[in-house]
Every structure is written in structure tokens, then in C-alpha cells.
Amino acid sequence: MKNRLFVKGNEAVAMGAIEAGCRYYFGYPITPQNDIPEYMSREMPKLGGTFVQAESEVAAINMVLGAGAAGGRAMTSSSGPGISLKAEGMSFMAGSEIPAVIVNIQRPGPGLGGIDVSQADYFQAVKGAGHGGYHLIVLAPHSVQELYDLTMLAFDLADRYRIPAMVLGDAMLGQMKEALVPHAHQLPKDLPPKDWAITGKRGRVRGNVVKSLYLADGELEAHNWHLHAKYAQLKERETRFEAVGLDDAELILTAFGGAARIVKTAIAMARKEGLKVGLIRPITVFPFPTDIYRTATVKTPKVLCVELNNGQMVEDVRLSVDPKADVRFYGRPGGTGSLPDPEEIFAQIRKHYKD
Amino acid sequence: MNDNVFMAGYGGQGILLIGNLLACAAILENKNATYFPAYGPEKRGGAASCTVIVSGVEIGSPVMGRPDSMLLFNQLAMDKYFERIASGGLCIYNSCLIEDVPQLRTDIRKIAIPANALAVELGNARLVNMVMLGAYATQTGIVAMDTLKAGLDAILPERNKGFIPGNIMALDCGAEYVRKAGVIKD
Numbered sequence: 001m002k003n004r005l006f007v008k009g010n011e012a013v014a015m016g017a018i019e020a021g022c023r024y025y026f027g028y029p030i031t032p033q034n035d036i037p038e039y040m041s042r043e044m045p046k047l048g049g050t051f052v053q054a055e056s057e058v059a060a061i062n063m064v065l066g067a068g069a070a071g072g073r074a075m076t077s078s079s080g081p082g083i084s085l086k087a088e089g090m091s092f093m094a095g096s097e098i099p100a101v102i103v104n105i106q107r108p109g110p111g112l113g114g115i116d117v118s119q120a121d122y123f124q125a126v127k128g129a130g131h132g133g134y135h136l137i138v139l140a141p142h143s144v145q146e147l148y149d150l151t152m153l154a155f156d157l158a159d160r161y162r163i164p165a166m167v168l169g170d171a172m173l174g175q176m177k178e179a180l181v182p183h184a185h186q187l188p189k190d191l192p193p194k195d196w197a198i199t200g201k202r203g204r205v206r207g208n209v210v211k212s213l214y215l216a217d218g219e220l221e222a223h224n225w226h227l228h229a230k231y232a233q234l235k236e237r238e239t240r241f242e243a244v245g246l247d248d249a250e251l252i253l254t255a256f257g258g259a260a261r262i263v264k265t266a267i268a269m270a271r272k273e274g275l276k277v278g279l280i281r282p283i284t285v286f287p288f289p290t291d292i293y294r295t296a297t298v299k300t301p302k303v304l305c306v307e308l309n310n311g312q313m314v315e316d317v318r319l320s321v322d323p324k325a326d327v328r329f330y331g332r333p334g335g336t337g338s339l340p341d342p343e344e345i346f347a348q349i350r351k352h353y354k355d
Numbered sequence: 356m357n358d359n360v361f362m363a364g365y366g367g368q369g370i371l372l373i374g375n376l377l378a379c380a381a382i383l384e385n386k387n388a389t390y391f392p393a394y395g396p397e398k399r400g401g402a403a404s405c406t407v408i409v410s411g412v413e414i415g416s417p418v419m420g421r422p423d424s425m426l427l428f429n430q431l432a433m434d435k436y437f438e439r440i441a442s443g444g445l446c447i448y449n450s451c452l453i454e455d456v457p458q459l460r461t462d463i464r465k466i467a468i469p470a471n472a473l474a475v476e477l478g479n480a481r482l483v484n485m486v487m488l489g490a491y492a493t494q495t496g497i498v499a500m501d502t503l504k505a506g507l508d509a510i511l512p513e514r515n516k517g518f519i520p521g522n523i524m525a526l527d528c529g530a531e532y533v534r535k536a537g538v539i540k541d
Contacts, residue, residue, distance in 0.1 A: 177375065179382050266415075268415060
């Protein structure tokens with residue numbers, strides 16, 4: 001058996017980031033993600049890295065912007081209300097094509113909401129929290145191992161495409177502990193050099209400029225088409241998902257992140273009773289794995305989308321499926337006492353399986 | 356063996372610590388395990404609960420609506436959660452703080468442990484959690500006692516390692532209690 005550690009989800013994020021070479025962390029505390037800055041504050045100094053507890057979330061994201069613009073691997077983490085405050089900075093980073101990693105360990109909202117398990121921030125993550133019409137790469141882990149692995153991947157994708165990447169976790173994944181197999185990060189050999197980074201003028205006729213302001217005639221439109229082409233490229237190359245039991249499925253369940261954990265147990269209960277239920281679990285929610293939904297629903301038109309919110313990803317599911325598919329939804333928005341258990345989801349499977 | 360166990364009581368009774376320890380021990384035994392805590396914003400005195408799932412296969416949900424086992428530490432937890440135990444399940448409860456036990460569910464095995472009194476006898480009232488865990492582990496055989504003891508070293512921060520011998524005594528005390536009480540049946 002490989003070396004298995006017993007690790008809390010939030011700590012797995014921090015461990016993955018450090019393993020991927022992140023040496024700049026800027027944050028501001030908020031439950032339920034405080035283990036991330038706690039871990040970083042302890043470990044970064046040992047590595048010669050930088051940890052700053054900023055005066056606010058706005059300050060922290062702009063420090064990330066600065067470190068990323070200078071070519072460093074930088075990260076911040078927060079939860080819903082803090083991510084809202086970071087939205088302006090994320091828009092500037094998307095516009096300026098600055099790679100960095102932003103982690104959202106979601107809590108229920110709106111406003112301050114609560115501190116329990118929720119997936120209330122799907123829209124915020126996927127549709128662009130800030131202004132101006134941009135996308136982040138958004139990775140949706142569903143285990144402690146994936147929090148670790150996908151945080152590493154987020155850094156590599158961010159660098160490869162010069163784009164901010166988000167790791168979208170939730171209070172269940174962040175607070176739970178399970179086994180983690182640590183492994184060395186293999187930096188992809190074909191990552192483009194950061195010859196655009198602001199590292200001083202030495203060896204250059206003109207210093208590099210990283211910016212999101214484009215005022216010359218036609219310049220901004222060209223920039224936006226360039227970003228658009230990048231998003232199209234992401235959709236083509238970087239879509240990731242897990243599909244289980246689709247071959248004989250009469251009903252397809254779909255869920256991401258923490259909800260997918262509950263759904264997996266509910267599916268096991270259903271399979272035990274002979275109900276043929278499959279699963280599509282997006283691992284990237286932007287780019288969304290559109291194709292698997294389309295091909296799977298040609299054969300199995302009935303889909304039940306389960307989320308820990310009142311219906312957000314279900315909109316992307318509906319845009320992806322075969323036109324004749326029948327997409328249903330079950331969700332609960334989060335808050336104390338609002339976490340559905342597998343038995344509850346199993347009851348929904350029975351109901352939707354029949355009619 | 357596999358099990359899913361829900362533990363509940365007051366914050367400060369060490370419930371999250373034993374949840375942690377149990378899951379850690381299961382992982383040391385190369386099983387799959389999840390530990391999922393639930394607590395409020397209070398530092399102590401609020402309600403605390405957690406779920407531990409131990410399995411030979413991939414674990415989906417870290418929470419269960421109807422757990423197979425429960426460790427209940429106070430009356431509040433008994434009143435709130437007892438009915439949720441799955442049929443055929445096991446309930447180990449702290450009889451020092453729980454007087455009312457619902458009698459209707461005859462499909463559940465109930466084991467009363469005077470955990471507070473046993474902990475005080477050991478010289479530290481705070482050992483109540485380890486007494487309960489020792490009883491549970493021995494009753495179910497979910498992990499070996501030796502692994503639990505090894506797990507203490509893995510999960511306790513450096514500053515608390517001086518408490519390990521006391522905790523080991525309390526684990527043994529809980530184990531001894533269920534053995535002597537003759538409640539273990541096959």
C-alpha cells in the first residue's frame with residue numbers, strides 16, 4: 001500500500017499548492033476555509049515563500065494579481081462573501097491574462113448566509129463573478145485527493161493558458177478528512193515561458209506591460225476575440241469529467257463536488273435494488289463537459305441533476321443534453337440542517353426512475 | 356469490518372477528537388475512512404457531532420441519514436438522534452448524562468457506559484471520550500485497540516502528547532467495561 005496520509009480537505013489544497021510550486025499566498029480569514037491560510041502561514045516561511053494575511057480580501061486578490069504578473073505561482077483562498085470581494089480583481093486578472101489560483105470553499109448564502117455545506121456559488125464561479133464577461137477555468141474536486149491533485153492542475157492550466165483558475169470546493173470537502181496519497185508534482189515540460197511577465201527591463205528594449213485597459217480603436221474588441229478563442233480552446237482540450245454506469249442506465253444522475261459524494265452512495269443503494277442508474281460528474285465546470293451529456297442522453301434521455309443549491313448547474317446541463325432529453329432537478333440550498341443524506345437522494349431516484 | 360458511526364454530544368466532550376482518531380486508525384489499517392465533523396460557531400458548549408465511515412470500498416457520502424452505530428454523550432443528543440439509528444444498529448451511550456432512553460426501538464442494541472464516572476475514577480473527567488471509543492471499538496472490532504493507540508500519536512499535536520498514557524488507559528477502561536459487562540455477543 002502506498003504512503004497514505006489522513007488529511008483534512010482544506011489542508012490538501014494547501015499541500016497541493018505548495019507541491020505545485022506556489023510560493024506566494026495572500027488571504028484573509030473566513031470560515032470554512034481557514035485551515036488553508038493556517039497551513040500556509042506555517043509552511044510558507046520554511047520554504048522561503050511569502051505568506052501575507054492582508055487587510056482585506058480586496059487587498060489579497062490584488063497582491064495575487066501582482067505576484068502573478070511578476071511570473072510567480074500565487075494563490076488566494078476564501079469563501080463566498082470573500083470571493084465576491086475578490087471579483088473585481090479576478091476580472092482584472094482575466095483581462096490582463098494573469099495566471100493564478102483562487103480557491104472558493106463554498107458556504108451557503110446570499111449575504112453572510114451561514115458556514116455549512118453549500119454549492120451556492122456555481123453561477124459566481126462559472127459565469128464570471130466580476131464584470132466584463134470573462135471566464136475562469138473552474139475545477140470541481142469531490143474528494144480530499146482531488147483537492148490536492150486539482151489544485152496542482154489548476155496551477156499548470158493557469159500557466160499554460162495565461163488565465164486565472166478557480167478550485168471550487170465546499171464546506172463538506174474542506175472540513176472532512178480522508179486518505180491522501182501525496183506525490184511529486186510533475187511540471188509539464190511544454191509550458192510556455194513566462195516571457196510576458198513583469199520582471200524588469202534587463203535584456204529588453206521595452207519593459208513588458210500587463211494590463212486590462214485597451215483604448216485604441218479596435219484594440220479591445222481584438223483582445224476580447226483573443227480571450228474568446230482561448231475559452232474555445234479550453235472547451236476543446238481541457239474538459240474533464242467522470243462517467244459511471246452509463247451503459248445500461250435508465251436514469252442518469254449528475255452532480256459535482258460534495259453533492260456527487262452523496263449521490264454516489266445513493267446510486268449504490270439504487271443499484272443494490274436493481275435500479276439502473278448512472279452518473280455524470282463534471283470535474284471541470286468551466287469548460288463544461290457538454291459532449292458527454294449530449295451523447296449519453298441520446299440513449300438515456302432522463303437526467304436528474306442534484307445540487308446543494310436551488311438549481312444552478314442544471315442550466316448548463318439543460319443547454320448540453322440532447323433536445324429530446326428530460327432534465328429534472330433536486331436540490332437544497334444549504335444552512336444548518338439542510339444537508340441532504342444519501343437516503344433522501346435515493347428516495348428522489350426512486351421517484352424519478354418510475355415517472 | 357465496515358461501519359458508519361455517528362457521534363454526538365456537547366462541544367468540549369472530545370467527540371471530534373475520537374472521530375478523528377477512529378478514522379485515522381482505520382486508515383492506518385489500510386481501510387478507507389472518512390471523518391466529517393459538524394459544529395456551530397461556538398468555541399465550546401455548543402452541540403458537536405461527527406460521522407465516521409469505515410469501508411473496504413470507495414466511500415461516497417461522508418454522512419448517512421440512518422447510521423448503523425451511534426455514540427451518544429448527553430441527553431440532548433439522545434433525544435435528537437436516537438430514532439435515526441438503522442434497524443439492527445448499535446447505540447452506545449453515556450449513562451452518566453443520559454437517563455431517558457427510548458424503549459420503543461427493540462431493534463437496536465443498546466449499551467450503557469457510565470463514561471463520566473469511569474473517567475473520574477481514572478483521574479481525569481476529560482477522558483470520557485476515550486472510554487466511549489474504547490468500548491465501541493471493542494464491541495464492534497472495527498479497528499484494533501493497538502491501532503487506536505498508535506493513532507493517538509499520529510493525530511495529537513506535540514503539545515498534547517503528554518496526555519497519551521492517560522488516553523490509552525481510558526481506551527482500555529472502556530474496552531474492559533464492555534468485556535466485563537458481558538454485553539459482547541456474536
